[in-house]
Amino acid sequence: MNISRGASIATIATAIAGGIAADAFSLEIGEAASPAMPRRRIGTLEELKKRGAIDFTYPDKSSPARAVLLRNGEVVAFSLICTHMGCEVAYSRETESFDCPCHGSVFDAARSGAVERGPAPRALPEIQVTSTKDDVLYAVGLSAPIFGASESLRENQTIYGTEGDR
Ligand code: FES
Structure with a gap:
């Protein structure tokens, strides 16, 4: 099964949840919509199934991120930098949320990182x-700029593209 560059995270997650992962599938990633977003290895689906979560960095090595396997079988990943003031959030497997220890913001991992409780002004970057x-599994794009990111990363508020399939 091929999933085009325009495929949404939900589509891919649904494919995985539907058991296609067991048969393996390939993805075709087209040319970059934004050359700023790298393609970075997260780990394997098998590792994620065993551990429930995998920590990595994205889009650069100083930006913590986490991929998690939700109870419904979806694979999702988020920046761990809170959109309020940049504290690092922690993942709660019980509530499937990312919780900020600084001022109490809560982000829903099953709803694209939506703010469940503020003061965070916007969703956690997916x-x-x-x-x-x-x-x-590879990280290939970001839904929104990370708190404190450079101005060049603030210009595009939609899912960033990739550098291509390398
Ligand atoms: S920095 Fe996360 S709620 Fe304030």
Whole structure:
């Protein structure tokens, strides 16, 4: 099964949840919509199933992120930098939420990181995830700028593209 560059995270997650992951599927990533967004290995789907979550960094090595496997089988990933003032959020598997220890914001992992409780002004930046035919997961884009990111990353508020399938 091929999933085009325009495929949404939900589509990919649904495919994984539907058991396609077991048969392996490949993704075709087209040319970059934004050359700023790298393609970075997260880990394997098998590792994620075993551990429930995988920490990585994205889009650069100083930006913490986490991929999680939701109870409904979806694979989602988010920046761990709170959109309020930049504290690092923690993931709660029980509530499937990212919780900020600084001022109490809560983000819903099952609803694209939407703010469940403020004062955070906007959703946690979601990281677009794709998978290779051998179930290796890659981060390839970001839904919104990370708190404190450079101005060049603030220009585009939609899902960023990738540098291409490398
Ligand atoms: S920095 Fe996260 S709620 Fe204030």
